Amino acid sequence: MSIITIVGAGMMGSAMCFPASDNGHQIRLVGTPYDREVIQRIQQDNFHPRLGMPLPPNVTAWQYEDMDEALKDCNLLIAGVASFGVDWFAENVLSRIPDDLKVLSITKGLEDEPDGSLVPISVAYNRYKLAPGRKLSICSIGGPCISMELCKRLHTSVALCGDDSDVLHWIKSQLITTYYHIQPTRDVVGIECAVAMKNAYAVGVSLAIGLAQRNGEELSNPQAALFGQSVREMLRLVHLFGGQTESVIYATSDLYVTINSGRNRKLGEALGQGMTLQQVLDKYPGMTLESIPIITKAARALRKRHELGTANFNKFPLLRHLDEIINQGAEVRIPWNEFG
Amino acid sequence: MSIITIVGAGMMGSAMCFPASDNGHQIRLVGTPYDREVIQRIQQDNFHPRLGMPLPPNVTAWQYEDMDEALKDCNLLIAGVASFGVDWFAENVLSRIPDDLKVLSITKGLEDEPDGSLVPISVAYNRYKLAPGRKLSICSIGGPCISMELCKRLHTSVALCGDDSDVLHWIKSQLITTYYHIQPTRDVVGIECAVAMKNAYAVGVSLAIGLAQRNGEELSNPQAALFGQSVREMLRLVHLFGGQTESVIYATSDLYVTINSGRNRKLGEALGQGMTLQQVLDKYPGMTLESIPIITKAARALRKRHELGTANFNKFPLLRHLDEIINQGAEVRIPWNEFG
Numbered sequence: 081m082s083i084i085t086i087v088g089a090g091m092m093g094s095a096m097c098f099p100a101s102d103n104g105h106q107i108r109l110v111g112t113p114y115d116r117e118v119i120q121r122i123q124q125d126n127f128h129p130r131l132g133m134p135l136p137p138n139v140t141a142w143q144y145e146d147m148d149e150a151l152k153d154c155n156l157l158i159a160g161v162a163s164f165g166v167d168w169f170a171e172n173v174l175s176r177i178p179d180d181l182k183v184l185s186i187t188k189g190l191e192d193e194p195d196g197s198l199v200p201i202s203v204a205y206n207r208y209k210l211a212p213g214r215k216l217s218i219c220s221i222g223g224p225c226i227s228m229e230l231c232k233r234l235h236t237s238v239a240l241c242g243d244d245s246d247v248l249h250w251i252k253s254q255l256i257t258t259y260y261h262i263q264p265t266r267d268v269v270g271i272e273c274a275v276a277m278k279n280a281y282a283v284g285v286s287l288a289i290g291l292a293q294r295n296g297e298e299l300s301n302p303q304a305a306l307f308g309q310s311v312r313e314m315l316r317l318v319h320l321f322g323g324q325t326e327s328v329i330y331a332t333s334d335l336y337v338t339i340n341s342g343r344n345r346k347l348g349e350a351l352g353q354g355m356t357l358q359q360v361l362d363k364y365p366g367m368t369l370e371s372i373p374i375i376t377k378a379a380r381a382l383r384k385r386h387e388l389g390t391a392n393f394n395k396f397p398l399l400r401h402l403d404e405i406i407n408q409g410a411e412v413r414i415p416w417n418e419f420g
Numbered sequence: 421m422s423i424i425t426i427v428g429a430g431m432m433g434s435a436m437c438f439p440a441s442d443n444g445h446q447i448r449l450v451g452t453p454y455d456r457e458v459i460q461r462i463q464q465d466n467f468h469p470r471l472g473m474p475l476p477p478n479v480t481a482w483q484y485e486d487m488d489e490a491l492k493d494c495n496l497l498i499a500g501v502a503s504f505g506v507d508w509f510a511e512n513v514l515s516r517i518p519d520d521l522k523v524l525s526i527t528k529g530l531e532d533e534p535d536g537s538l539v540p541i542s543v544a545y546n547r548y549k550l551a552p553g554r555k556l557s558i559c560s561i562g563g564p565c566i567s568m569e570l571c572k573r574l575h576t577s578v579a580l581c582g583d584d585s586d587v588l589h590w591i592k593s594q595l596i597t598t599y600y601h602i603q604p605t606r607d608v609v610g611i612e613c614a615v616a617m618k619n620a621y622a623v624g625v626s627l628a629i630g631l632a633q634r635n636g637e638e639l640s641n642p643q644a645a646l647f648g649q650s651v652r653e654m655l656r657l658v659h660l661f662g663g664q665t666e667s668v669i670y671a672t673s674d675l676y677v678t679i680n681s682g683r684n685r686k687l688g689e690a691l692g693q694g695m696t697l698q699q700v701l702d703k704y705p706g707m708t709l710e711s712i713p714i715i716t717k718a719a720r721a722l723r724k725r726h727e728l729g730t731a732n733f734n735k736f737p738l739l740r741h742l743d744e745i746i747n748q749g750a751e752v753r754i755p756w757n758e759f760g
Contacts, residue, residue, distance in 0.1 A: 224644030234637060235756055236647035261645065283554045297574060304564030305577035305601065308673030315665070325655070325665055332672060333648030339639040399652045416575055420603045 081105055081154035082171075082254055087173050089115040092186050093160020095127055095227035095297075100158075100259040101136035102233075109135070109149045110142045112168065116160060119143050131231055135346055148176065156182050156254060159218075163189030163370050166201055170209035174216065184251055185220040188276045188370060192377040196384035196391065198321060200272030205232075206282070217247055220268070222275030223330040224337045232261065236263040239330045241271040270323025274331030275316050277373040280336040280378060281310035283348035284398050288350020302414075303339075309398045309419045310335060316395055317378070320385075344371045357406055372406055379403035394418070422495035422594055422673075427513050429455040432526050434475070435567035436466055439600040440498075441476035442573075445751055449475070449539020450482045450503060452508065459483050471571055485644075488516065496594060497524050503529030503710050506541055510549035514556065524591055525560040527709060528616045532717040536724035536731065538661060540612030544580075557587055562615030562664075562672040564677045570600065577601040579670045581611040590694035610663025614654050614671030619711040620718060622678040623688035624738050627752055630692020639669045640700070642754075643679075649759045650675060651740045656735055657718070660725075684711045697746055712746055718745035731743070 083106045086093050089111045100107050106341040111119035122141035126134045142267070150158070152304030157177060161169045165399055166187060191204045199207060202218040210216065230236050230376075240262050242248050248264035256262050285306045292299035315328050315336075324337060339345055347369055350360045361367075379399055385391035394401060397418035404410035422445045426433050429451045440447050450457035458469055462481035464475045475481075483489040491497070497517060501509045506527060514523070531544045539547060542558040546744030550556065570576050579603050582588050588604035596602050605611060625646045632639035654675075655668050679685055681726055684702035687709055690700045701707075725731035732742060744750035 222650065224641060226638070226640045228639050229641040232637065234639070234641050235754070236641040237648060237756070237759060240642055259760065261756055297572065298566070299567045299574070300680060301564060301569040301574050301576040304577055304673040304677040306677050308564065308577060308669050311667070311669050313673055315669075326652070329648050329651050332651055333644040336647050336676060337644040378515075385634050391455060414575070416577070416601055419577060419601065 083108065083153055084158060084254065085110060085150050085154040086158040086160050087131070088112055088160030088162075088165065089118045089122075089128075089167065090160060090162065090225040091130060092225070093158065094131055095230040096158055096160065096186065096255075097135050097139045097235060097374065098231050099255045101138050102257045104253060105138065105254065107139040107152065108142055109139055109165070112165060113144060116143065121169070127224070131228065132201065141152070142234055147173065151177060154181065156184060156251065159183060159185040160162040160186055160216030161187055162368055163187055163373065164368060166204070169203055174205065174210060177216075179216060181214055181216075182247055182251060183218040184228055184368060185218055187220075187280060188222065188272075190273065190276045190374055190377055192381040192384075194384070196381045196388060198273060198317075198378060198381045200269060200276070202268060211298060217242070217244060219248060219251055219252065220272055220335070222271045224334040224343075228335060233257075233259045235259050237263070239271050239327065240264045241266065241268045243268065257265065265318055265327065266277060267324045267327045269321045270318050271330060273323055274318050274328045276374050277314050277346050277378060278331040278335040278338060278401060280375045280399065281314065282336055282342070283371045283375070284310055284344045284352070284402050285335065285339050286348025287352040287414065290349040290354070291340045291344070291406045291412065292391060293349070294353050305416070305419065306398065313396050313399055320391055343367055343369055347371060348364045351405055352412055354412070356409065375399065375402045375406050379407075422497060423448065423493055424496045424594065425450060425490050425494040426498040426500050428452055428500030428502075428505065429458045429462075429470070429472060430470075430502065431479065431498060431567040433498065433563070433568040434471055436498055436526065437475050437479045437594075438518060438571050438573060439597045441478050442597045444595060445594065447479040448482055449479055450487060450490045450493065451484055452505060456483065459550065470724050471568065473556075473571060479496070485589060491517060493640055493709060494521070496516070496591065499525040499527055502708055503527055503541065503713065504619065504708060507549065507724060510545055513544060514550060517556075519554065521556070522587055523556055523558040525558055527560075527625045528562065528612075529621060530613065530714055530717055531590045532721040532724075534724070536721045536728060538657075538721045540614060540616070541607060542608060542612060547685055548682060557582070557584060559588060559591055560612055561609045562674070564674040566677060566681075573597075575599050575601065577603070577665065578589050579611050580604050581606065581608045583608065589593055594719045601673050602756060605667065605718055607664045609661045610658050610667030611634070611670060614658050614668045615674055616714050617657060617718060618671040618675040618678060619684050620715045620739065621654065621675055622682070623691070623711045623715070625679050626685045626688025627674065627692040629685070629696070630689040631752065631754075632691070634693050645759065646738065646754070646758070647675070653736050653739055657759065660731055660744065665692070673755060683709055684705055687711060691745055694751055696749065715739065715742045715746050737750040
């Protein structure tokens with residue numbers, strides 16, 4: 081039995097309590113400053129108000145002021161913050177842990193570098209966000225997982241990526257259950273790039289939903305064409321950065337569920353209907369849209385590479401159009417003839 | 421302007437009238453023996469009863485007794501029959517045409533050979549179904565296309581495959597429109613295998629729908645896991661036969677639309693609910709299920725290859741389970757632990 085500390089009491093961080101608890105571990109769920117009321121409520125009667133259900137038995141909830149206590153003697157730290165919280169996590173959590181503590185990140189995101197590289201969150205922690213010279217063992221998880229369904233213990237299949245096979249297999253052994261299927265892989269850049277990019281492309285495919293609503297049409301063929309182009313561009317991007325085709329499969333099935341619901345679907349749909357980004361943001365105040373920085377950074381990286389001659393941005397017409405819509409106020413006008 | 425003869429007045433063959441007509445061609449839609457009443461009705465008032473709409477102007481409808489006349493001077497023959505009609509098509513249509521007539525097949529299907537090879541329909545015509553020594557130029561088309569949406573001129577993106585680049589580009593020039601996007605490729609085995617297999621895997625992914633209904637559950641995560649495994653197995657199969665990753669993208673987006681509706685979805689859903697294949701067939705009499713021979717032949721080919729040591733059937737656990745359900749009366753029990 082291990083002690084697993086999860087930081088971030090949002091949907092996905094909290095959902096990780098279920099497979100972890102079913103493995104008999106002791107779980108400490110620590111809130112960020114945004115989770116104060118959630119943690120209070122769990123401390124009161126074990127009910128998680130965002131999930132709308134009680135947490136499993138061996139979970140305790142902690143406010144972030146008690147972080148040191150919650151990290152004490154723990155065997156695995158799970159980073160359950162959103163991509164907007166990674167700097168906070170590095171400063172307030174990673175700074176306090178011993179170098180040999182294993183870390184599992186469930187945050188999706190990318191950072192772009194001046195030479196047009198795209199760096200996954202787990203790499204970015206080690207490259208920029210820790211004290212110089214410090215190196216942590218950070219794995220991450222990606223794949224199609226609606227958190228509420230994981231809480232209900234429905235079959236869920238994800239990839240677990242990291243540099244060290246032994247660490248991967250140990251983390252897998254801590255979390256695998258009869259319903260939570262975990263496939264270890266060392267293709268960090270492939271998994272993390274692809275599952276971050278699927279947030280961007282979920283907006284792209286959902287444009288077809290909004291366009292169809294605007295025109296009173298059906299949408300299967302256009303949506304499928306956008307889906308295919310999304311997979312094509314994710315593959316190209318992952319191959320460009322040395323990742324593997326297999327990893328894109330997780331992003332493809334993740335894209336498939338993401339389009340059915342969620343915030344990125346809502347954004348794409350609204351843009352397809354003809355709303356501007358600002359109108360969408362005004363309509364849903366406070367909605368965090370991880371797709372926006374991902375589209376922006378990926379497009380910036382590819383544009384940079386195009387200038388440097390290390391990539392052809394024209395092979396990413398859907399991403400380029402998403403960037404034009406999000407960052408240049410362009411109207412939705414799918415570049416069908418550039419697809420392929 | 422060309423003369424294009426389409427044989428088969430089913431949904432997909434008939435839908436091809438629309439892009440062909442928008443290119444200003446003269447189109448002759450010829451019914452099979454099953455289409456007698458459809459053709460009669462079109463001859464009467466131009467209304468296509470299966471599509472529920474009139475055909476575009478420059479289309480004429482012909483009974484199959486008038487085949488010779490309908491084939492006279494035509495520049496392109498489109499095979500619009502279902503996979504169950506390929507022998508009929510070879511005997512009654514291909515036997516009558518000159519060797520230099522270009523043929524475009526829209527039929528999805530595979531034939532398995534004694535050594536465990538899987539042969540696409542367009543290749544099977546030339547290999548078995550024509551008079552010995554005869555060779556025709558047969559291209560084929562595949563990708564996500566709901567026929568009714570093509571009739572409504574919605575954006576549709578498909579791959580056109582064949583051996584000869586000049587022929588591919590000529591056919592593309594005859595059919596491309598502002599809404600019908602055609603990508604030529606010489607990866608015949610990749611496109612045809614993948615788009616045939618997606619019918620099999622549409623049953624596989626739809627099992628999750630029926631299982632969820634049976635248990636009163638949600639289904640996104642299990643369905644996505646099945647979707648991912650389907651893409652993985654389609655890639656493996658296509659690579660096994662020398663096809664390309666890019667071609668599987670068309671099958672992936674085709675799988676995506678096929679799951680949303682259609683007969684293979686209905687079959688998978690019913691099996692997932694706990695019905696036997698026979699009960700499903702009894703419930704929907706006369707429903708043609710192209711997935712059944714595809715599952716059967718692909719599983720037979722891979723089992724054969726496994727025996728010969730030229731493939732590992734264990735890398736196709738979803739296909740194997742589908743074959744067990746369809747051909748051995750097995751209960752649905754998704755082999756989650758074998759996925760990956």
